[in-house]
Amino acid sequence: MGPRESVVEAVAEITGLEPVSVHGLSPAVWEVELADGDLVVAKRTDGAQAEAAGLAWLAESGTVPVPGVRGHDSRWLVIEQVEPGNASGEAAERFGRQLAALHASGANAFGEAPPGAPSMGTIGLAAMDYASEASWPRWYAEHRIVPYLARATALTSAEKTVIEQVVERIEELAGPSEPPARLHGDLWSGNVHWAADRRVWLIDPAAHGGHRETDLAMLHLFGCPHLDRVLLGYASESPLADGWPRRIPLHQLFPLLVHVELFGRSYAHQAVTAARQALQL
Template sequence: MTGAVAEITGLEPVSVHGLSTSVWEVELADGDLVVAKLTDGAAAEAAGLAWLAESGTVPVPGVRGHDDRWLVIEQIEPGNASPAAAERFGRQLAALHASGADAFGEAPPGAPPSGWIGLAAMDYASEPSWPRWYAEHRIAPYLSRATALTGAEKAVIEQVCERIEELSGPEEPPARLHGDLWSGNVHWAADGRVWLIDPAAHGGHRETDLAMLHLFGCSHLDQVLLGYRAESPLADGWQRRIPLHQLFPLLVHVELFGRSYAHQAVTAARQALEL
């Protein structure tokens, strides 16, 4: 690991602290702290961070460099969550979404041909219409690989794809998404701001990012939404569509972790069909 970091940054590591089995905090010879991450998605994540940063909205760590398997970014000192930071984050997230994308599924500039969401592959196929794109590129591929689901469970989710046009709500333009916005990727920093980490950035529906914030809980979520809606009101019925937008990340979890997320995925599909 230290050799890869030295090659990417041009500086020798002087100390290393493991944060997980694939992430390390590294002090470089010039005194800077960086985070080194071992991931097949290094190039896609680097491109995503640059695309989010280009919007000038929510802060993201700067990329120090990457190769095919290693990503090195600046270390952001952690801090405490606060209502004020949450409301500010909500406004910034709305501005990020409004910075837009050219199509649903659009890849960040400079990204490789395919991306990643966590440890799962994610394609960058693009479409001008969200409903069919979501069904064909964010539900169907993961459903086909969800071997933990029974035939009857898959049939429930297939109904969502069949009825996607009526379930999708008002038409929206493509938004610039973080793409994997669960609470673990919302970094409350010592500078009093929220920074976004570990993106699976692409063009998508802004309600998908918000639905992912709801999925595993986010500190001060009410304040986040307050700030968001003050900056950019949401379409009628957005809360009823949360399960529809959660179906994508839940199917990713079924692919990666199996039966433990099967019930939650099927429940989300059934709730989406009740719209």
């Protein structure tokens, strides 16, 4: 069975409606028109259940718009299609306020899984542990830095030693204590969808309870249109703790280690640089 036949079969079974057209957006994502005229997006992913639970958890907060889930099985997720539009400063500032409200909707613990999620989540193509703790510094060190460092085989022993120093000093590097926030969890610019309705929609979450500075550090990692306006809106709703820009590299270390695991040496220098910058606090 070819890719087109696979997506047609999966979407028909999940939605109960026959696809009438299929357009590939990437090797694992398709835009599908259903027999009733609706447009949906079908994504083939081993993290379908976790992503569906994450979208529902974010939607429950009533803050940032997310696509509605039409259904899923163990390998396919089908969500409503959101018409793309242009980025604007006004939308960015509104998004910043909404993101602050999302974070403030909270979680019960750092690492908490969305209701209905499986025992293990995903971030991109990597596995993500839902183990939870009350303390952010120890949780971040033990469940975000250490496991991904162990799997980052592209790093040299000397490079790993630099990152291990971050683990050893995590308590002094972490900044003021904050309650668990409800995070998107994979908030790089590609998951910030600028829509035709002049709003920002969030897609492809790795949602969990975490530190709100982590989502903001992700926005800085690969660039985000009108980021200054996003931050302005965020601060108007929920000011950040003193010194938060200096902690950006600390929060970027986790996603960079994920990239080292998935893509090898191409991200090694960036991960080690982030660790060195974090240690200079």
